[in-house]
Amino acid sequence: MSSASTPAQSPHRVIVVGAGGAGCLAALALAQAGVAVDLVDRGGDHPSLTAICGGLVPGADTSWQQSLGIADSIEQFVEDVMAKNKGQADAALVRTIGAACTEAIEFTGGRLGIDLHLYTAIVHPGLSVPRLHATPGESGHELQESLRARAAKHPVIRRHINTLMTHLLADGSGRVIGASGSASDGAPVRLEGHAVVIATGGFGANRDMLRQWIPSMAEAEHVGSLLSTGELIAGAMGLGAATAHMTGFQGHCHVNLGGRTHLGGSLPRLGAIMVNLNGRRFGAEDGGYSEFALEVLKQPQGIAIEIFDEVMHRQVESLGVFREAAEAGEVQRADSVAELAAHFGLDPQALADEITRYNRCVEAGVDSDWGRSILPRKLEAPFYGSRVTGALAHTQGGLKIDAHARVLAQDGQPIPGLFAIGGAAACFSGNGAEGYLSGNGLAHAFGTAWLAAEHLATQAKL
Numbered sequence: 282m283s284s285a286s287t288p289a290q291s292p293h294r295v296i297v298v299g300a301g302g303a304g305c306l307a308a309l310a311l312a313q314a315g316v317a318v319d320l321v322d323r324g325g326d327h328p329s330l331t332a333i334c335g336g337l338v339p340g341a342d343t344s345w346q347q348s349l350g351i352a353d354s355i356e357q358f359v360e361d362v363m364a365k366n367k368g369q370a371d372a373a374l375v376r377t378i379g380a381a382c383t384e385a386i387e388f389t390g391g392r393l394g395i396d397l398h399l400y401t402a403i404v405h406p407g408l409s410v411p412r413l414h415a416t417p418g419e420s421g422h423e424l425q426e427s428l429r430a431r432a433a434k435h436p437v438i439r440r441h442i443n444t445l446m447t448h449l450l451a452d453g454s455g456r457v458i459g460a461s462g463s464a465s466d467g468a469p470v471r472l473e474g475h476a477v478v479i480a481t482g483g484f485g486a487n488r489d490m491l492r493q494w495i496p497s498m499a500e501a502e503h504v505g506s507l508l509s510t511g512e513l514i515a516g517a518m519g520l521g522a523a524t525a526h527m528t529g530f531q532g533h534c535h536v537n538l539g540g541r542t543h544l545g546g547s548l549p550r551l552g553a554i555m556v557n558l559n560g561r562r563f564g565a566e567d568g569g570y571s572e573f574a575l576e577v578l579k580q581p582q583g584i585a586i587e588i589f590d591e592v593m594h595r596q597v598e599s600l601g602v603f604r605e606a607a608e609a610g611e612v613q614r615a616d617s618v619a620e621l622a623a624h625f626g627l628d629p630q631a632l633a634d635e636i637t638r639y640n641r642c643v644e645a646g647v648d649s650d651w652g653r654s655i656l657p658r659k660l661e662a663p664f665y666g667s668r669v670t671g672a673l674a675h676t677q678g679g680l681k682i683d684a685h686a687r688v689l690a691q692d693g694q695p696i697p698g699l700f701a702i703g704g705a706a707a708c709f710s711g712n713g714a715e716g717y718l719s720g721n722g723l724a725h726a727f728g729t730a731w732l733a734a735e736h737l738a739t740q741a742k743l
C-alpha cells in the first residue's frame with residue numbers, strides 16, 4: 282500500500298469500530314495511505330482479545346524467517362490451515378488472507394517500527410515451520426499497546442474511546458453510512474463516513490449467542506475478552522449479512538481456574554502431561570489445545586493438573602502468558618511426586634504410578650496408553666504443576682467476507698460500505714473446536730485488516 286504525501290487531506294473518512302489488533306492495524310494502514318479514520322472503542326477496564334492473547338502472529342515467508350534461513354511459503358501456510366480445518370474453509374480466501382498477513386507483519390515491523398522477532402522456542406502443533414512472530418516480551422498486551430500507542434499519535438486518526446457502538450446506519454439503498462451508540466457518560470454518538478469496518482472481535486462474551494451457536498461452551502470458563510459481545514455482528518445480520526462457521530471456536534485446555542491466566546500452548550510439546558483429579562492421564566496431550574479443552578471438561582470437576590519439569594519450565598518461563606500465570610501463583614514447584622500430589626490433592630501412589638508409566642512410554646518411544654506422538658523426555662524432579670480447565674478462548678465464526686473483507690449478503694453480493702475484520706468476520710477454522718490451528722486468530726486479524734485497508738485506500742484515490 283503506498284502512502285499519500287499529504288495524509289490529512291483525504292476527503293474519505295472510514296469508521297473503524299474496535300481498536301484491538303485488527304482495528305488498530307487497519308486504522309494505521311489507512312492513515313499511512315492518507316485516509317482519515319474514526320477509530321472507536323468501547324474501552325473500559327477489560328482487555329481486548331489481542332491484549333489477552335499470546336501475541337504470536339503467524340506469517341509465511343517473512344523477512345524474519347528468511348534471515349534465519351527458514352524456508353516457508355504462502356502455499357505451506359494454506360496447506361497447514363486447510364489440514365487442520367479438514368478442508369472446511371475456502372482455500373483461495375485463506376491464501377489471500379495469508380499473503381496479506383505477511384504484508385501486514387512487514388508493515389508492523391517496518392513502517393510502524395514495532396520490534397518483532399521470530400518465536401523459535403517451540404513449533405506449535407500443525408505448523409510446518411517456525412512461523413510465529415512476537416514483540417520482545419512475547420505478549421499480546423505488548424503487541425496491543427504498541428499498536429494503540431501508534432494509533433494514538435497518528436494525526437489523521439480521530440479516536441473515540443469509551444464509546445460503545447450498537448447500531449449500523451444504512452441509507453435507503455442499503456449502503457452502510459455509519460454507526461451509532463453512546464459514550465460512557467451516556468451521551469449519544471453518531472458517526473458517518475464512506476465505510477464502516479467492524480473490528481469488534483467475536484461473540485465469546487455474549488451468553489445468548491453462545492447458547493444459540495456453541496451451547497457446549499455457553500457455561501464454560503471464558504478466557505477471552507469480556508468486550509466480545511457481538512452487537513455489531515448481530516447488527517450486520519439485521520441488515521441481511523451472511524455468516525459462516527458460527528459453531529467454530531478456539532478452546533483452550535491450559536486455562537487456570539477463574540480464567541484470569543493460562544500457561545500458553547507450548548508445554549505438551551516439551552513433554553508436559555496432564556492428569557485428572559484421580560491422578561490419571563486421559564488423552565494425548567500433544568494434539569490440538571483447542572479440542573483438548575473438551576477432553577479436560579469431561580474429567581471430574583472439569584479439572585486437570587498440567588505437570589512438567591525444570592527443563593520444560595526453563596523453556597517457557599520467558600513467555601509473557603506463562604510469566605503472568607506464574608506471577609499469579611498458578612504454577613507450583615515440588616521437589617518430589619509426593620509433594621506435587623499433596624499440593625493438588627491427588628493420591629500420591631496413583632500419581633507416582635502414572636508418571637512412572639509415562640516415563641516408560643518415553644523410554645519405549647511409544648505412548649501405548651493414549652497414542653501421543655511427541656515424547657521428548659522423561660519427567661524428572663523437580664516437578665512443576667498447574668491446575669487447569671477447558672475454556673472458551675474465542676469464537677471463530679462470524680460475518681462472511683470476501684477477499685477485500687467486504688461483508689457479504691445472503692445472495693453473495695457485498696453489502697455496500699460494510700467491512701468486517703478480525704474476530705468479527707468468519708475465520709478459517711471451520712466448525713467446532715478441532716479446526717483451530719495456532720495463530721489462526723491473529724493471522725486472520727492482521728490479514729483481513731490489511732485487505733480492508735488496501736481496498737478502502739484504493740477506493741479513496743478513485
Ligand SMILES: Cc1cc2nc3c(=O)[nH]c(=O)nc-3n(C[C@H](O)[C@H](O)[C@H](O)COP(=O)(O)OP(=O)(O)OC[C@H]3O[C@@H](n4cnc5c(N)ncnc54)[C@H](O)[C@@H]3O)c2cc1C
Nearest residue numbers: 299301302303323330331334335446482703704720722723
Ligand atoms: C487466551 C488466548 C490466547 C490467544 N493466543 C493467540 C496467539 O498467540 N496467536 C494468535 O494468532 N491468536 C491468539 N488468540 C486469538 C487472538 O487473540 C484473536 O484472534 C485476535 O486478537 C482478535 O483480534 P480483534 O482485533 O478481532 O479483536 P480484539 O482484540 O478483541 O479487539 C476488539 C476491540 O473491539 C472493541 N469493541 C467490541 N465491541 C465494541 C462495540 N460494540 N463498540 C466499540 N468497540 C467495541 C473492544 O473493546 C476491543 O478493543 C488468542 C486468544 C485467546 C483468548
